Amino acid sequence: MQLEFTRVYPVFSWSWDIRGDDQAAKENEGQEHQHQHQHHKEDQQEEEELCGICRVSYNGTCPSCKFPGDDCPLVVGECNHNFHVHCIQQWLDTATAKGLCPMCRQPFSLKRGVAINECQMDRLAKLLIQSQPSGLSDDQDMMMEQEFVVR
Amino acid sequence: MASLPKRIIKETERLVSDPVPGITAIPHEDNLRYFEVTIEGPEQSPYENGVFGLELFLPDDYPMEAPKVRFLTKIYHPNIDRLGRICLDVLKTNWSPALQIRTVLLSVQALLASPNPNDPLANDVAEDWLQHEDAAIAKAREWTKLYATRQ
Numbered sequence: 498m499q500l501e502f503t504r505v506y507p508v509f510s511w512s513w514d515i516r517g518d519d520q521a522a523k524e525n526e527g528q529e530h531q532h533q534h535q536h537h538k539e540d541q542q543e544e545e546e547l548c549g550i551c552r553v554s555y556n557g558t559c560p561s562c563k564f565p566g567d568d569c570p571l572v573v574g575e576c577n578h579n580f581h582v583h584c585i586q587q588w589l590d591t592a593t594a595k596g597l598c599p600m601c602r603q604p605f606s607l608k609r610g611v612a613i614n615e616c617q618m619d620r621l622a623k624l625l626i627q628s629q630p631s632g633l634s635d636d637q638d639m640m641m642e643q644e645f646v647v648r
Numbered sequence: 649m650a651s652l653p654k655r656i657i658k659e660t661e662r663l664v665s666d667p668v669p670g671i672t673a674i675p676h677e678d679n680l681r682y683f684e685v686t687i688e689g690p691e692q693s694p695y696e697n698g699v700f701g702l703e704l705f706l707p708d709d710y711p712m713e714a715p716k717v718r719f720l721t722k723i724y725h726p727n728i729d730r731l732g733r734i735c736l737d738v739l740k741t742n743w744s745p746a747l748q749i750r751t752v753l754l755s756v757q758a759l760l761a762s763p764n765p766n767d768p769l770a771n772d773v774a775e776d777w778l779q780h781e782d783a784a785i786a787k788a789r790e791w792t793k794l795y796a797t798r799q
Contacts, residue, residue: 550711550745552655560653588745591712599746 512556513571513613515546515579549600550584559583572617573608576601582617652680656706659749671753673704681706685717685753689796690761694788695723698796702732702756704749714743715752722795724788726765726774734759735769763788 546555548571553559555571559581562569572582578600580588588594589605598605607614660680663673670688675681685702689695701720707713717739719732727735738747738755768774777784 551653552658560655584745587712591709593713593741593743597744599744602744 511566515555515571515573515613546579548581548584549578550580550588553581555579555581570613570617572614573611574598575606575608576603577608653710655711656681663750668750668754671750671757673749673753681710683749687753687757687760689792690757693761694785695725695760695792695796698792699798700760700796704753706749711745711748714739714747715749717752717756722791724773724784724791725760726763726768726770726777727759729770733769735767 547553548555548559551559556565558565558569561583562581570582571579572585573579574585576598578598580599585599585605588599589596596604607618660675667673670690671686673683673685675683683704683706685704687700687702689698689700698721700723703718703720705716707716717734719728719734721732723732729735734756736755736759738744738752763777765774765777773784776787
């Protein structure tokens with residue numbers, strides 16, 4: 498038998514290499530995280546994991562973005578709650594937020610040693626400085642900035 | 649007006665397909681951010697057997713900003729004033745985008761089950777509640793019968 502390929506349609510899929518909130522809580526620390534990885538069957542359950550703010554899948558986009566992935570990245574909180582960076586940024590910009598995680602109401606900061614966070618550190622820090630409520634003194638500004646970036 | 653965010657569509661669908669017991673929330677045809685709400689008075693509260701009408705509006709900034717909720721049915725309650733405005737932390741300072749329409753309405757229902765005269769909105773009602781609790785509860789029952797009986 499002879500086969501002749503007339504056309505090939507390559508199909509790729511991806512998902513964020515991120516633990517679900519519950520799994521992350523149980524997981525031991527110090528594991529290597531990759532930026533993105535190929536899709537595995539075992540990850541399909543994780544597809545149901547949603548951003549706690551916009552309730553769209555981690556692998557989808559925040560309401561203002563069109564393309565998922567690098568255009569609309571995720572961040573992992575120190576408290577193991579994950580969000581689209583645009584969603585958490587918009588929340589932290591509000592006065593009601595008081596810098597707290599929407600899920601557990603602990604002060605929100607980025608988890609260290611997580612690859613996808615590293616790309617966002619500078620950007621979020623800058624955005625946060627711009628968005629400081631004007632009523633705060635310089636001291637408080639510094640504290641908030643440092644707490645957000647380094648923990 | 650911008651198109652309806654996916655989160656609001658999802659929440660609305662779930663309110664219809666999987667309603668909270670004792671609570672209905674139906675979006676208005678002309679404005680999908682405006683909901684007509686009914687809450688049944690909790691058992692063993694002065695509001696038992698009553699059905700209370702409320703309006704709920706999702707502001708443009710929802711879920712960064714809390715929904716606006718107001719009683720339309722007259723009610724005798726220390727934390728609800730004559731205009732139907734509700735004194736409830738999650739509607740103001742303790743709002744979080746992790747909350748949603750159904751959780752907010754559950755909180756309102758819980759407020760009916762446990763009036764808190766020490767954090768009053770309707771001062772005269774709260775005073776009455778603190779000084780003559782039995783009489784205040786009787787009045788709340790009477791108002792429930794008068795204004796919140798299902799037609």
